[in-house]
Amino acid sequence: MKNKVNVYTISDSLGETSQKLLAAVSAQYPTLDFDNSYRFPFVNQEEELLAILRDALKDEAIVISTLVNAELADKAEVFSKKTGLQYLDLMAPFFDIIQHKTGEQPIEQPGLVHKLDRTYFNKIEAIEFAVKYDDGKHPQGLVAADVVILGVSRTSKTPVSMYLANKGYKVANFPLIPEVPIPQTLAKVNPNRIIGLVSEAENLSKVRSSRLDSLGLNGETSYTNLTKIYEELDYSKKIFAQYGAHMIDMTNKSVEETAYEIEAYLKSVE
Amino acid sequence: MKNKVNVYTISDSLGETSQKLLAAVSAQYPTLDFDNSYRFPFVNQEEELLAILRDALKDEAIVISTLVNAELADKAEVFSKKTGLQYLDLMAPFFDIIQHKTGEQPIEQPGLVHKLDRTYFNKIEAIEFAVKYDDGKHPQGLVAADVVILGVSRTSKTPVSMYLANKGYKVANFPLIPEVPIPQTLAKVNPNRIIGLVSEAENLSKVRSSRLDSLGLNGETSYTNLTKIYEELDYSKKIFAQYGAHMIDMTNKSVEETAYEIEAYLKSVE
Numbered sequence: 335m336k337n338k339v340n341v342y343t344i345s346d347s348l349g350e351t352s353q354k355l356l357a358a359v360s361a362q363y364p365t366l367d368f369d370n371s372y373r374f375p376f377v378n379q380e381e382e383l384l385a386i387l388r389d390a391l392k393d394e395a396i397v398i399s400t401l402v403n404a405e406l407a408d409k410a411e412v413f414s415k416k417t418g419l420q421y422l423d424l425m426a427p428f429f430d431i432i433q434h435k436t437g438e439q440p441i442e443q444p445g446l447v448h449k450l451d452r453t454y455f456n457k458i459e460a461i462e463f464a465v466k467y468d469d470g471k472h473p474q475g476l477v478a479a480d481v482v483i484l485g486v487s488r489t490s491k492t493p494v495s496m497y498l499a500n501k502g503y504k505v506a507n508f509p510l511i512p513e514v515p516i517p518q519t520l521a522k523v524n525p526n527r528i529i530g531l532v533s534e535a536e537n538l539s540k541v542r543s544s545r546l547d548s549l550g551l552n553g554e555t556s557y558t559n560l561t562k563i564y565e566e567l568d569y570s571k572k573i574f575a576q577y578g579a580h581m582i583d584m585t586n587k588s589v590e591e592t593a594y595e596i597e598a599y600l601k602s603v604e
Numbered sequence: 605m606k607n608k609v610n611v612y613t614i615s616d617s618l619g620e621t622s623q624k625l626l627a628a629v630s631a632q633y634p635t636l637d638f639d640n641s642y643r644f645p646f647v648n649q650e651e652e653l654l655a656i657l658r659d660a661l662k663d664e665a666i667v668i669s670t671l672v673n674a675e676l677a678d679k680a681e682v683f684s685k686k687t688g689l690q691y692l693d694l695m696a697p698f699f700d701i702i703q704h705k706t707g708e709q710p711i712e713q714p715g716l717v718h719k720l721d722r723t724y725f726n727k728i729e730a731i732e733f734a735v736k737y738d739d740g741k742h743p744q745g746l747v748a749a750d751v752v753i754l755g756v757s758r759t760s761k762t763p764v765s766m767y768l769a770n771k772g773y774k775v776a777n778f779p780l781i782p783e784v785p786i787p788q789t790l791a792k793v794n795p796n797r798i799i800g801l802v803s804e805a806e807n808l809s810k811v812r813s814s815r816l817d818s819l820g821l822n823g824e825t826s827y828t829n830l831t832k833i834y835e836e837l838d839y840s841k842k843i844f845a846q847y848g849a850h851m852i853d854m855t856n857k858s859v860e861e862t863a864y865e866i867e868a869y870l871k872s873v874e
Binding site (some may be wrong): 351431 | 712
């Protein structure tokens with residue numbers, strides 16, 4: 335059985351930064367079982383904070399905090415020093431450095447990352463755009479997109495599109511199927527904005543098989559046939575060349591890594 | 605003009621944790637302009653690391669690192685101590701606490717957050733599911749969903765669905781339009797899995813107007829008419845009551861906050 339580590343996360347907002355750090359850290363300890371069911375968002379009262387810290391102490395938990403309220407953060411620090419609680423403040427060291435560099439103080443308003451401003455609404459719009467123009471729906475959307483993603487079935491077009499949308503890019507994706515004609519609008523798209531996704535044929539065949547399994551289908555079909563997949567991939571590469579698409583091989587890459595590569599490419603040709 | 609603060613982020617993977625922390629911290633300094641164009645992912649060579657740190661020093665930048673390789677992290681620490689570089693290691697303090705608590709060492713393999721395992725593929729599947737069953741498409745999908753989101757137009761159903769999908773929930777959403785019948789499959793869905801989104805009518809009218817603007821349309825329509833919106837909202841609340849949906853008011857809430865509330869509700873009725 336794995337050794338269990340209790341982690342309390344405390345924030346005066348949602349606590350997403352702590353969650354991100356915790357995911358990164360816990361991945362480094364495959365033999366430990368991090369229990370993160372103790373998540374405390376929107377903490378803004380001293381009594382509430384101290385009650386949580388006392389529980390954490392009883393549970394022998396590690397506490398990660400992203401409190402932006404300096405008074406609360408100080409109380410937590412003092413409590414931890416006094417009791418020996420394992421307490422990690424993610425914001426304070428950063429705040430200290432900035433004060434040292436610029437003399438500026440944080441405004442101590444929780445939840446500002448999600449303020450409902452122009453940037454925020456652009457992101458929402460980008461997500462709606464990506465859903466609307468997913469999988470070749472409404473090909474007229476290709477010209478309005480910041481980036482157009484092409485690829486044969488199961489090259490991760492949809493999740494990569496959604497990940498980029500979440501960063502504010504308007505993404506349209508279009509499936510390449512040898513039997514289906516390419517929409518004329520694609521010729522009007524700036525080639526610097528077209529990405530072609532490929533994957534190794536063996537990998538694609540495996541992914542497609544498990545896709546069929548999950549749909550309750552099975553058996554050898556042209557969808558999973560290796561020769562057929564090679565033909566499809568060849569066809570897709572021809573289309574990439576024809577439209578000047580930048581090709582990315584996503585074999586063994588995560589969606590996040592592929593999206594990062596696309597973003598870096600888009601910036602490089604801006 | 606705003607005071608500029610250069611920030612370098614260094615990671616042996618994508619560096620998403622640093623990006624998240626930086627977003628949270630910079631939101632606390634509206635008068636400072638954080639320049640984060642210096643993003644260095646996949647750093648795994650000492651010479652490369654030292655070259656970046658030297659540049660950061662010249663640029664008087666703050667450096668945030670999430671290196672999991674202890675040797676590299678040590679080099680960076682030593683360099684910063686010696687030169688006075690403002691350097692913040694996000695991982696090391698956490699690693700120290702865990703060693704103190706459990707005696708365990710991190711495995712020091714970068715990029716493990718994105719390992720292509722079952723959890724990862726479930727997330728991809730959830731994203732594809734949410735795109736497929738967005739906006740009432742294929743209402744038969746309602747029964748296969750972990751959560752069904754209902755609401756009148758512009759209550760953030762799509763972005764909330766995508767945000768939850770990104771956390772692994774299979775989400776279907778269905779628009780409530782008084783003139784359009786509810787699909788029969790909704791009656792088969794466990795009420796504990798149905799969420800109804802509402803918003804204040806005035807807010808909705810404003811959001812819809814700017815929606816029409818962005819589509820190049822304008823003028824008063826029944827879509828933005830306040831009396832009509834009150835009727836729509838009343839109708840939606842009747843439907844929520846009929847199907848046992850849990851209602852959430854997303855007026856002045858961000859998508860992330862609304863999604864968090866849904867997640868908390870789903871866990872509470874599990």
